[in-house]
Amino acid sequence: MAAVGRVRSEDQFLCSICLDVFTDPVTTSCGHNFCKSCISEHWRVNVPYQCPMCKEVFNLKPQLKINTFISEMVVQFRHEAQHEPNIYSSDQQAAKPGEVPCDVCTEPKLKALKSCLVCLTSYCQTHLEPHRTVPALKRHQLIHPVENLEDRMCRKHDKPLELFCKTDHTCICHHCTYSDHKGHDVTPLKDEHEEQKPKLKKTEAEIQQMIQERRLKIQEIQRSVKLSENAADRETAEGVEVFTALIESVQRGLDQLLEKIQEKQRSTEKQAEDFIKELEQEICELEKRSTEVKQLSGSEDHLHFVQRFTCVKAAPSMKTWTKVSVRPPSYEGTVERAVSELEDKLREDMKKVVKAELKRVQQYEVDLTLDPDTAYPYLILSDDGKQVHDGDEKRNLPNKPQRFSDFCCILAKQSFSSGRFYFDVQVKGKTKWDLGVARESINRKGEIRLRPQFGYWTIRLRNGNEYDACAGPPVRLSVKSGLQKVGVFVDYEEGLVSFYDVGSSVLIYSFIGCCFNDKLLPYFSPCTNAGGTNSAPLIITPVDTDFTVKSRVKALERSFRRPAFLEKLVIYLLS
CATH class of the missing domain: 1.10.287 (Helix Hairpins)
Structure with a gap:
């Protein structure tokens, strides 16, 4: 009950301008009381002289004198307030860190109950009471307590931001509609709020979906790490x-x-x-x-x-003993x-x-077919799309963007942008060919340069027995005569392209440290017939399981034959 009485008593001694207890209270001729400094400042700015409460206009500036009765009552009130331990109701608490404090309270500052967009001030329950009882203050716009109320004011006109300019997508005050935003599509903030609020649900749903997608991606990555x-x-x-x-x-x-x-x-x-x-x-x-x-x-x-x-x-x-010796x-x-x-x-x-x-490596075999839309016009393809050779005569084919125009080559239909893949190509009976992989974005018109920097990772045969890796400059390869089948293996993530002699189970060459930033497609060039000496086709063949095992065994055997390798092993065993 003491708290309720205190609130009622305090209401009687609040200045309606500063909303604080009177300081040097004065009374106008209309009977309303104000702090002397508050009403003096109000009349200095606002002419003609008008009472802030009842709006009565005075022709001459009234002579203000201290109201001794109210002044004594204020003194008594302040004295009682200082000696009363529980001056606030139980639901009023001191503002905690992160909470908006009352701008009127002296220390300790209580937690604000509302913020006024007109006064640009936050009030606790006690100091908010005039906004609930005084008719002029009741018209002020109250919101949940917020900090930095000055951010809600137009910096140019020092007026509340009450409108939304749809043209410039920014909050403005009423004065802005007559200057920078004149003629723009403007709506009250409340209307814009009602219009945008339903969209927020859609945005929230999209955000939740994105969160879910990322959580699933985390699970996928974790599974990949576990598999690795x-x-x-x-x-x-x-x-x-x-x-x-x-x-x-x-x-x-x-x-x-x-x-x-x-x-x-x-x-x-x-x-x-x-x-x-x-x-x-x-x-x-x-x-x-x-x-x-x-x-x-x-x-x-x-x-x-x-x-x-x-x-x-x-x-x-x-x-x-002349001829006797120990050697x-x-x-x-x-x-x-x-x-x-x-x-x-x-x-x-x-x-x-x-x-x-090696059985695990075989799982990376892919089933390839040649893409006729990329074929050089002179090339002839088999019905199953597994064989290609030079036909000596140019066919009348549409000049599609993906078709090679000046070079005797073709790509596979299948493309790869991750993982590993392997395929075999029969080169038996040929004296000239190119094999490998290429980026999807390669230039297919005009001159072609088989180099990694131009998107090609290939090896080639020339003159029947000259093998090169097209590494720029070319690297001469040591390959036994009679090469009949070439195996191509690609590890996209590792940046590896390897070529194998299937018949003798030998690694021919490897491109390592490659940077693949595009889809890769298997690349084939049977080259020209050369008067019939190179008429045999390139043939995509199924993987021979027996060869795969032999090839890896041979590769390991070559490693063991290296003197440096054996020397290191001997040193290790003797140490």
Whole structure:
């Protein structure tokens, strides 16, 4: 009850201009009370002189004097307010961080209940009361408490932003309609709010859909990471198994090599020991004869001398050591033979280990068909779209944008912008061809330059036996004669394009570190017939499972043949 009484008492001492307790209260002739400074400032700005409450007009500026009665009541009220511990109702609380405080309260500032767009002030329940009781203030626009009320005022005219200009999509005041926004499509903010509010639901739905899409993408990425992790664990386990077997094989080969060398050394040492023992025995016998010779030479017994001289003079039965020697054993070819035996063993082991891995690679085979809309007009395609050759005569075909106009080539219908893919092409009987992949955006009219910087990753055959990788400048390739089938493998994310000799199971060449920022299409060029010497077609063929296994095995075998590779393994095992 004390709180209610206090609110009623305070209402009687509020200035309707500043909405605060009177300071030096004065009374106009019409009977209304104001702070002296407030009414003086009001009349200084507004002429003619008018009462802010009842709008009565005074011809002359009234002489204002302090109302002593009200002044004393104000003093008494302030005194009571300072000594009253609970001066506010229980629902009024001090403003917390993040809440809008009352602009009128002194410390502590209470939480604002409303903000006035006319006064540009936020009020607590107590200081808001005049806006609920005073007729002039009741017309003010109250909103939920907000900060920075000055942002709701037109910076140019210092008036509330109450309109929305649809022409310029901005909030304006009434004065703006007579200046910068004159003639524009203008509507009250309330109407624009009602018009835009239904659209907000659609926007919210779109935002929620975008959130859901991104959450699904996160799940997709997480699944991809999990699959990658599982694949990495699987590859790690297989890699450890392969290289453990490799290290064991190399260790066994090294042990056998060292055993052979030591065996030769032991044989040499045994031979030397036998020779030395035999020589020492002969030296012992010769030393005995030497002693006898010395004794005989000092004998004066003529009979004894003559009898013993014949025995001493006789040559002993001993070996001739002039041509006898101990030569160090020859180790020439020992290491080479050991490495060769190791290669044979590794060949057998790797065929067993790699087979499972190569089966997974085969899953990247794709079924390709040639695209007749891209074919050079001289090319002839088979009905199934798997073969192409030069027909010697130009056909009357529409000059479509995707058709090659000046170069004897064609693309596949299928394109790839991610992942991995593999295909085989038969080149048997040809003396000239180009194969590989190309960007979808390549230039197909006029001269073509087969280089990665122009969107081509290819290899080629010229003159029947000259193979090059079109890497700019070309790289001469070492390829055995009789190449009949070429395998092409692409890993889009890794930027890898590899070419295989299917028949001999050899990696021909790899483009690595490629930057693919466009769709890729398989590229084929059977080249011209060259008078019939190059009339055989290029043929897209199914993958031969047996070849795939052999190819990977051969590639690994070549790695094991490298001296530097074996040297590092030996150093590792001896360290």
